[in-house]
Amino acid sequence: MTVDSYDQLAIFSAVAQERSFTRAAARLGMSQPALSRAMRQLEERLGVRLLARTTRSVSPTEAGEHLLRVIAPRFEEIDTELKLLSEFRDKPAGKLRITAGEHSAITVLHPVLAKLLPEHPDLSIEIIVDYGLTDIVAEGFDAGVRLGEQVAKDMIAMRIGPDMRMAVVGSPAYFSRHPKPLIPNDLMQHNCINLRMPTHGGLLLWEFEKNGQELNVRVEGQAVFNNIAMRLEAVLQGLGLAYMPEDLVLEHVAQGRLVHVLKDWCEPFSGYHLYYPSRRQSSPAFTLLREALRYEG
Numbered sequence: 001m002t003v004d005s006y007d008q009l010a011i012f013s014a015v016a017q018e019r020s021f022t023r024a025a026a027r028l029g030m031s032q033p034a035l036s037r038a039m040r041q042l043e044e045r046l047g048v049r050l051l052a053r054t055t056r057s058v059s060p061t062e063a064g065e066h067l068l069r070v071i072a073p074r075f076e077e078i079d080t081e082l083k084l085l086s087e088f089r090d091k092p093a094g095k096l097r098i099t100a101g102e103h104s105a106i107t108v109l110h111p112v113l114a115k116l117l118p119e120h121p122d123l124s125i126e127i128i129v130d131y132g133l134t135d136i137v138a139e140g141f142d143a144g145v146r147l148g149e150q151v152a153k154d155m156i157a158m159r160i161g162p163d164m165r166m167a168v169v170g171s172p173a174y175f176s177r178h179p180k181p182l183i184p185n186d187l188m189q190h191n192c193i194n195l196r197m198p199t200h201g202g203l204l205l206w207e208f209e210k211n212g213q214e215l216n217v218r219v220e221g222q223a224v225f226n227n228i229a230m231r232l233e234a235v236l237q238g239l240g241l242a243y244m245p246e247d248l249v250l251e252h253v254a255q256g257r258l259v260h261v262l263k264d265w266c267e268p269f270s271g272y273h274l275y276y277p278s279r280r281q282s283s284p285a286f287t288l289l290r291e292a293l294r295y296e297g
Contacts (some may be wrong), residue, residue: 005042005045007038008038008039008041008042008045009042009067009071009075010028010075011024011028011030011035011038011039011042012039012042012050012051012064012067012068012071013068013071013072013075014027014028015035015039015051015058016050016051016059016060016064016065016068017068017072017138019057019058019059020057020058021035021036021058027140039051048061048063049061049063049064050063050064050067051064052064076137091120091122092120092122092123092283092284092285092287092288093120093122093123093284093285094122094123094124094283094285095124095125095126096123096124096125096126096142096143096285096286096289097125097126097128097140097141097142098125098126098127098128098141098142098143098144098145099127099128099129099130099134099136099139099141099143099144099145100127100128100129100130100144100145100146101129101130101131101145101146102129102131102227102228103228103245103248104145104146104161104272105127105129105145106228107161107245107247107248108145108160108161108272108293109127109145109293112289112292112293113125113127115292116288116289116292120288123285123288125289128141131197132197133146133150136275136276136277137277142276142286143274143275143276143286143290144274144275144276145160145272145273145274145275146272146273146275147164147269147270147271147272147273148270148271148272148273149269149270151273151275152275154277154278155275155276155277155278156275156276156277156278157273157274157275158273158274158275158290158293158294159271159272159273159294159295160271160272160273160274160293160294160295161271161272161295162271162295162297163268163269163270163271164245164246164247164268164269164270164271164272165245165246165266165267165268165269166206166207166243166244166245166246166266167243167244167245167246167249167250167253167260167263167266168181168187168206168241168242168243168260168261168262168266169235169241169242169244169249169252169253169258169259169260169261170190170235170238170240170241170242170258170259170261171235171236171237171238171257171258171259172256172257172259173238174191174235174238174239174240174241175259178190178191180259180261181241181261181262182262183262183265184206184208184215184217184262184265185215185217187206187217187219187241188217188219188220190219190221190240190241191221191222191239191240191241192206192219192220192221192240192241192242192243193221193223193224193225193231193234193235193239193240193241193242194219194220194221194223194224194225195224195225195226195231195243196224196225196226197226203218203219203224204243205217205218206218206219206243208262208265208266209265209266209267210264210265210267215265219241219243221240221241222239222240223239223240228244228248231244232244232248232249235258236252236257236258241261246266271295274290274293
């Protein structure tokens, strides 16, 4: 197979997987005209239409679906083996892509990267913050970080943090105007600061448990955000009650800036885990990151 043929098949695979010339061009670092030209040449050479194009979308034809099933696993194997070539270097090198939620990225990943990256200048790590349950294989990630209960059963999972607790907090100023909730259902009478989940567009459900009794509350309020910093600032300003990881608010509680309520309804749960495909062979770079993240508590 010629170099041009290999390049054209790689381009087809990217377009078929992304179902978009724009996203495929960004993924491959190519211009759209060059990508479109390569696709036309491949279809002309094979004598068959591989992609069905409209003004708004692109999708594989029946022949394209067949070709994608054949070549996609091969390209994945080649990519994995190319990454393993770093084993022949004296130092871990290369790029790793990790998907994680905002809290784990800030509290678990960032402290490790702050130590690891200066010691290994040939190592590059990209962290993509996403609240959704990302398909790391389909999206081209080396690994992901999620709570233990969220990790798919077909993945290898390694604990990288302690058990966690959530906390419901409000400012003293807020509680000077409103009674403290005694049970989760009391939250329905409060102005609650919500988190918008980007994957499905819904609001985060506030989950509680006490003595084996689980209770989920769908709260309402004036303020809705999609990140930690703005929710924390809003609760400190007295705009309402917030439901956040306990470790982010303990200092504010200790300093009297926030009041912690419903403690007896916030039981510990499984903390963060690094997860990756069971068939993944560990490169020196990935092994280095994995061991740096391993939780020994």
